Amino acid sequence: MSLKITQKITLGFAALVASILIVGGGGLAGNSNIYQKLNHITDYSLPILVVSYNQMIELQQANQNLYIALAEEDSTNIATSAKAFQLNLESFNLILKQQASLLADKPELSTTLTHIEQLSQDYQKQATAVLALHEARLNINRKVTEQELDLRSKADSISGWVQRYISNSKNGKAVIAARDMTRTLAKLQVQLINYKRFSDLTSLNEHIAPHKGELVTKYETFTKAEARANQIISLVAPVEAHFFEDEGLIDLYNQKQATLNNLNKQLSKTHVSLQQLSSATQEFIKYSKHETEGAEADAENANNLSRNLTTILLLSTVACALFIAFITVRSIRKPLAQFTAALSRFRKGDLTVSFNQERKDEFGELAESLNTVVSSQRQIIQEIAKGSEHLSEVAAGNSSISQQTTRAMSEQSKQLEMASAAAVEMESSVGEVANHSATTLDAVHQCESLSHQVDRNVDLTLRSIRDQAGAITNAVDVSNSLANYSTEIDAILETIHAIAEQTNLLALNAAIEAARAGDHGRGFAVVADEVRGLASRTRNSTDEIQEMIENMKGSIQEVVSVMENSYEQAQACVGHANTSQESLATMNESISNIRFLNTQIEDAAQQQLQAVQEVSTQLNSINHAAAETTEGAREAANGSEQLLAISNKQQDILKRFTL
Structure with missing residues (x-):
């Protein structure tokens, strides 16, 4: 069964996708296995190992508290240590219960935990007896004394x-x-x-x-x-x-x-019980550690297996991709070379070329379409050759008639050009007068507009200066208020300075009293030194602030003086602006008279220009019609010559094709 190229490529990509899916599935399976191993470590092995170590720590602390109690002579301290001992053992037993819940699915380890619990109870019993004998011994010692x-x-x-x-x-x-x-x-x-x-x-x-x-x-x-x-x-x-x-x-x-x-004797029994309990706990810790190490080894093995499997699958996928590429290239390269050779001949003008359409794939379909195109192209070229011969004959006749028409129209065009030139000169003179009038009128309009604009700007300037004078007055009032505020701040700073001086004296007296008190007043002396240092910094800060306030007051006075000068200058600007506004009003009246006179001159010039333009337009129309006729004849002659040249060129081009 013969497959098409698209089918081959599709099958190749399907195989490649299947390989990728296999690689991904293998990776996911490996990751799932690793995840399970790691979960076993984090959720089972590691918690058991941690609680086992904590259990051992609680046991050692319980034994330490027992010996602390035995070393005590005071009943209260003995009771405290005994309570700590009991709490440690309770924590030990609580950890046993946690281990039992983690190892519920392992009966053999549950038996071990039960044995440890029995040993813990025995140790607690022996330790309680030791504490009781210790209390009795202390009571006897007190009686002996x-x-x-x-x-x-x-x-x-x-x-x-x-x-x-x-x-x-x-x-x-x-x-x-x-x-x-x-x-x-x-x-x-x-x-x-x-x-x-x-x-x-x-x-x-x-x-x-x-x-x-x-x-x-x-x-x-x-x-x-x-x-x-x-x-x-x-x-x-x-x-x-x-x-x-x-x-x-x-x-x-x-x-x-x-x-x-x-x-x-009881201490010996307790020691033996402790040794047994410690040994059992150590054995369980060894098991937990072994279990954790085994789980780590399993996770490492799973990781290695997943890595090796992924590597193998990746190499297989690469090999499959290379094989698919080789098969696809081989199925395309040979027919593509044949089509390239045939198209090269067609590009050189060989219309007898034929493509192999016996293939059952896409190249066969393409060959059939290309053969149809070559056949159609061959028929079109043959028809163009016949039409080109007939076109050459018609173009030769048209060229002769167009040359005769061109010579007649050239004579008529010369006579019309002379009459049109005289009319154009008259129209130019009248147009210049009209243009100058219009230009003058535009200048007057612009001048009038600018004058009104200047009047508006002067009015806006006058308002702005008046607003500025009001703002300067407000600024002077605010500056005076700032000066008053700075005076009040001076009074407050004087009060703070006096308080800082009094605080410094009090801190000095406190330091002297603390020195008299000796070691008992040493801590108070440190506090007094800190208070004195704080008072000194406060005094320095108030001095600096007061100096800044004085500088600010001087600056405020300068600002007030500058503001007053600015207010006087603003009032002077208002007077100048009023004078400028009156002068502009007078100038606007003169500009209006000039605009009226220029309007009358422009109307008269426009009437003359219209009369001259009508004459010039008639002459230009006649001349233009004659020129168009001449140009049409000339273009007809050129077109005939070009048509003849094109016909000859087509004949040369058709000679390149092999029919």
């Missing part, structure tokens, strides 16, 4: 009373009993001192236990020997209680040690 102070006070009171008693008593048996009691008290105090030095609670308990009740026994012996010993009964019993009763000092030391041991 109070008991130590109380024991020291009571022991010192007993020792002092016994020393005074020994110094004043002559009861030897009672003195010995008193010394035994104080030695027993001293032994107990020595054990406390050793405990303070070495913190050996076991040794304290071992050395204290054998002396249980000994102090009370020694006191009772002393009481039997000395009735006045009853004075210190309120001191001995509490001291004995401090050493051997529940909630006594020794018991509190044991409670303190037990609480400290429990706190250390």
Whole structure:
């Protein structure tokens, strides 16, 4: 099946468009894939990684607040740090819920998050227990301090009373009993001192236990020997209680040690729980980071695939375009060369040329049309050749008749030209008179018009000068008002200057008082210096403004003087303008008389000119008719000669064609 060239070109462009669509579709598919990968990163992987890092930060801050609370001794500060710890853990658990919502479609990761949540609850439980033990330890420490102070006070009171008693008593048996009691008290105090030095609670308990009740026994012996010993009964019993009763000092030391041991154990458990929670969180962060890196790798692979696919499709499209261009050029070049050769022969006058119309494409249709044109052109040339021969014969006869007519009309034209010249000279003389009259009248009209225009301009000038004189009067009044305003501004500036001076003095006094106050007045001294500087700048500014006002007042006085001079000159101009207006009125009357006389002269000259023009017109008409007749004969002769030349030229041209 043979296709036309337009069909081939259409199919080629259709294939090219299809290739472009394939390239565009491949690019869109690649971009869609890349977009999906990037969305996975931005909407899934990256948010999980960010919240995981935030979760780790909250956990570390919670642990930091826990240790801050453990380092505090004040209950209020401990409560503040504990609250911060709870808030951090709440943020940690809230982030867990956010992660769970992001990972709802991954059950295995949801299990991991559940495990992290359990570890978080365990860590919170352990940390709460640590804080409770820390509070208990602080309470015990406060009790120990109070008991130590109380024991020291009571022991010192007993020792002092016994020393005074020994110094004043002559009861030897009672003195010995008193010394035994104080030695027993001293032994107990020595054990406390050793405990303070070495913190050996076991040794304290071992050395204290054998002396249980000994102090009370020694006191009772002393009481039997000395009735006045009853004075210190309120001191001995509490001291004995401090050493051997529940909630006594020794018991509190044991409670303190037990609480400290429990706190250390609980801290160990808390540390283990924290390590487990941190490890689980770190593992989840590693997974999130791995997931993000995997998503980035997938996006990069999708980008590379899209780039490679687009490159391949583009190269395929270029190859398809080159192939289509090659086929199209080859189908056009050969027949086009044949038509070019045939048209070259036709351009040289060969009317026997023929185009190949057997092709079934557009070139065949074109060949058929061109063959029709060549055939028609050949017939037209043959008919022109026949007509040209007949035209040559007719042109020769017309040329001879036209030459005879031209000679006769030339003689008649010479006679008419002589009569016409005389009439023209007369018409020229009368026309010059009329022209001069008209020119004079026009000049008079122009002069009159200009005079009226000058009168109007003088009137406008007079009005303008009067308006200017009024404006100058107003300007003088405004200048006087400005001078009054500048005087008022001077008074205001004087007041501002006085205020600035007073402000400067107040700032100086404030600076002196601030210097007397020492470091406490340093900030106030800075403010006083700024106020003094502001007052100084205000004073300088008022001086400058006052100087400018003085200059302005001088300028205003000069403006008033100039305005008054301008007003006097304007009044003088009004007088001159009135005089000019009267002179112009007199001149307008004279111009009107001249215009009337010139009008009469122009009318007489126009009547003479019309009479001469009628005679000259008749002669010119006759002469013109004769000239036209002569020219017509001459043109007829020339036309016949030209027609003969054209006929000969056509004969020469027709010889160039091959029929």
